[in-house]
Amino acid sequence: MRNLEQLIAEWRKTIMTAPGVGPETLDELENHLRETLNQLVRSGITEAEAFQRAVTQLGSAQAIASEFQKLNPTTWLPVKVAIGIGVAAALALPAYLLARFEGDGSNFLLVSHVFLVTLGYLTVYLTGALGICFICQRCYTDLSPDRLQSLSRVIVVFARVAACLTAAGMVLGMIWARAEWGRFWAWDPKEIGVLCVVVWLIGFLSAHRSRRTTARGVLVVSAVGNIVVSLAWFGANQLAALHSYGTSNDSWFLLAMVIGNLAVFLIGLAPAGWLRFRKAAR
Numbered sequence: 001m002r003n004l005e006q007l008i009a010e011w012r013k014t015i016m017t018a019p020g021v022g023p024e025t026l027d028e029l030e031n032h033l034r035e036t037l038n039q040l041v042r043s044g045i046t047e048a049e050a051f052q053r054a055v056t057q058l059g060s061a062q063a064i065a066s067e068f069q070k071l072n073p074t075t076w077l078p079v080k081v082a083i084g085i086g087v088a089a090a091l092a093l094p095a096y097l098l099a100r101f102e103g104d105g106s107n108f109l110l111v112s113h114v115f116l117v118t119l120g121y122l123t124v125y126l127t128g129a130l131g132i133c134f135i136c137q138r139c140y141t142d143l144s145p146d147r148l149q150s151l152s153r154v155i156v157v158f159a160r161v162a163a164c165l166t167a168a169g170m171v172l173g174m175i176w177a178r179a180e181w182g183r184f185w186a187w188d189p190k191e192i193g194v195l196c197v198v199v200w201l202i203g204f205l206s207a208h209r210s211r212r213t214t215a216r217g218v219l220v221v222s223a224v225g226n227i228v229v230s231l232a233w234f235g236a237n238q239l240a241a242l243h244s245y246g247t248s249n250d251s252w253f254l255l256a257m258v259i260g261n262l263a264v265f266l267i268g269l270a271p272a273g274w275l276r277f278r279k280a281a282r
Helices: 004-015 023-042 047-058 061-069 077-100 105-138 145-181 189-209 215-238 251-268 274-281
Strands: none
Touching: 004 023, 004 047, 023 047, 023 145, 023 215, 077 105, 077 145, 105 145, 105 189, 105 215, 105 251, 145 189, 145 215, 189 215, 215 251
16 A cells, blocks of 8 residues: 555645645645545544545545636625724724713823724734634634635734734833833733733734744634733733723633633634534434
């Protein structure tokens, strides 16, 4: 029997002939092939038979090329919803904050700081929400490689926007603190929290830029961002803070966010279609 890795290498050469299948897409197809192989081998069949079944399930080079030509170019619905929520928040927050601070011009820096940080945190939540939607769908069926790459790019754009908003809000907060209290930084829990969010976003974007994570990895790891922001935003409210842009009784919400997003992240590590496989086994 030929070595399984040799069979996969030959399969890659064949798939590379399909129009529109680039290196990144080919890597994602191989990941999907290997996940299917592992599922089949664990069911008790030989590697050779598992390989043939996995290749048949994935399709020939011609079939894959045909599917790429028929891909629906419309935007994934969760992305539309996330963009709509982000735009609505950007429009509604200024009015809310100005009313809260009674339109006092002297608080312009503080209002701008709170606006940017809040919008940045919400954008991280939207990024994580897209990752959660992907993980939930992947429990039953994986996205096409092309759509997977497209969604990972959307996630990265959201993360970049969140990083810029949060970093700008942090800087404005430092300027306001210097003007009001005579120092830029006091290691207040909220200051530490916003710094942690910025560091997380920089690390997340750096990992993507360095190609250390696949498109699937970017989407799955994005759920961890919800935990970071929850701790920075609501967790800081449980400690002494300079000023509040949340509520003080968030313990249960914080616990639910941490446990829930951690559970979703762990589910995202499971093979694609694992719920479908379980139902089929029954």
